[in-house]
Amino acid sequence: MKRFVKLILALFITLSCIVAPLASTAKAATNDQSSTKEATESLAAVKKRGKLVVGVSADYPPYEFTAKVGGKTEYVGMDIEIAKQVAKDMGVKLEIKNMDFDSLLVALETHKIDATISGINPTPERRKNVDFTDLYYSGKQVILINKRTASEYKNAASFDGKKVGAQTGSLLYDLVKKQMPKAQVKGLAKLNNLVIALKSNKVDGVAMDYPTAKAYAENNPDLTTMDPHFIVDKDQTGYAMAFDKGADSLVASANKTIAKIKQKDLITSEYIPQASKYMTQSTKENKMVDYWTYFAKGVEYTLIITIVSVFFGVILGTLLAIMRLAHNKVIHYLAVAYIEFVRGTPLMVQVMFVYFGIGAVIQSMPALVAGIIATSLNSAAYVAEIIRSGIDSIPVGQTEAARSLGMSQAKAYRYVILPQALKNIWPALGNEFITLIKESSIVSVIGVADLMYQTQLVQSATYKGVAPLFVTMLIYFVLTFTLSKILNHVERKMNHA
């Protein structure tokens, strides 16, 4: 019991050490942001940097999606065109950052991006946290359904007792929930996955914006749209670009651009037709082989993340294991608290915490670095436990023999204990490496271009849900299987020695 209390205490101390400085700096950052000085200078700051970083969730054709332009993958769509125009009028370069829709506003508030444009409705709740430009487009909300079931669905009431999918965090999600109370809402982060769910009858309809639904229907002969007549006010149906709270000069500049675009009617006359062209083009060339560069790039990132994380994870894990075995109670409980806390929280939360939380202190931290830090810290906890069990498995007589020959504790560990422990734990350690390859797929949530992330790009580019997943599955298997063969080989060699 006493031990348990100590453990909890140590946990709190460690936690407060991490969180307290974080919270205070984050607060300080927000204060700076809302001060008028910053507000007038926000445009100047962007101009000085020479680039406007805009976050998008590029799975929402025709607003934003990816297409191959001259062999290269590019972000295209009407929102992208607007962003380009906004940046051009500011006289700076445009940099696109792709991430989950859910992460966009968080990224904006934590200054990972300067602005976001991604079919976002300026709802009153959102207005509390970010500043919006004027509406640049407003459209109808419809439900995408399978053509063969089209006769069943006449109005909103037809969906009573049925499943309706919607993108989590979107206006559509709220609309379905409130205005179709007898339907079951199914929320997923990616629209692609919702469409796959529809095609495989996991859901009966997917609520989305009219242009998007139309794009899906045009590219999929099995799909069509129906109008459930959602009741919405104009503020909720329109789309606007979002900036950080108080960035008035940026908003003003973007408003000027939007007014110009609206006046020339560029969206309907130019941007949407152009987006449609990209969409038909990408549905034509949708053999997986054509997208091998996506997968290759993904494998590269996945391997980088895994190898670097294994390296730091083992170093840190060894340190933690030795700390945990230390006689000093403070050091011991610090290590125990760290290990228990990290093992008791999901990797996905840790990845997001490092990127958005620690990223609030170190603004320039790229998503890749955040992902590597999070997976390394996570893996260290597991490796520490494996190494500790390895050290524990070596009879105490080995240490005694080494010490009685005059070796220091450090030398005894280095030459006698750890080499034997490593041999004992090799299979468990190998397992951890293999797990890491697979688990690293979670970093795709913060937009690290790993294999999983590339898969999502291929899905949205090809309008195919299952084929890219299958290819990815095969790639992951080849990676882990090869690694496990290599590890077995090393194990056999060690046993010969």
Add this chain to the structure above:
Amino acid sequence: MPNLIEIKNLKKVYGQTAVLDGINQEVKQGEVVCIIGPSGAGKSTLLRCFNQLEQATAGQILFEGQDITQAKDQDLNQLREKMGMVFQSFNLFPNMSVLDNVKIAQIKVKGTTDAAATKKAEKLLAKVGLLDKKDQFPQSLSGGQQQRVAIARTLAMDPDVILFDEPTSALDPEMVGEVLKVMKDLANSGMTMVIVTHEMGFAKEVADKIWFLADGNIQEDVTPEEFFAAPKTARAQEFLKKVLY
């Protein structure tokens, strides 16, 4: 002969039980001491206090004039270097060849060159009759062979005294002889040795002194002739009656 080890009022208490209750003894240079006594009397505990594998509760152990119970890190490592130990369960390093077992501490503790360490290890392995096994790993050796390697490993550090903690207790009977022979040769060469043992015949033949440990105290500290022929205390008489039929 000067005293190599002096034990002053050594106490070891586990919970409420005093396993060693104020021991005062000396070991002279070149002396062979056998510690004898009933099971659980604390013979191994006493021996392990000598090189601090066991922390004494109170008292002093002076080794070459230095109090080893107060020695810290670096000093302790240096004292242990000069105080070899041979264990009941051999404790050879299974991740190294026989030769490397004898070389490792020479190189990593003394800083000897690889060539010099090899030369010395080979000489010592020849001395214990195991030079032909130098490239094998400990697990492929018999118990008796492993214990002889362990003795060679200890000798490689040029210790001033070697502590033997029941060196033959884990051996099959037919292997006891080969280990005892090596120990006898060592005693004859003038090595100071403190041996916890149940081999009465060996103690009688090789020891200069017998320490009879029972009930937390050294009850008798006499020559083997005196001890085995005419034990003074009732406790020793009773013990000998049991072990010698």
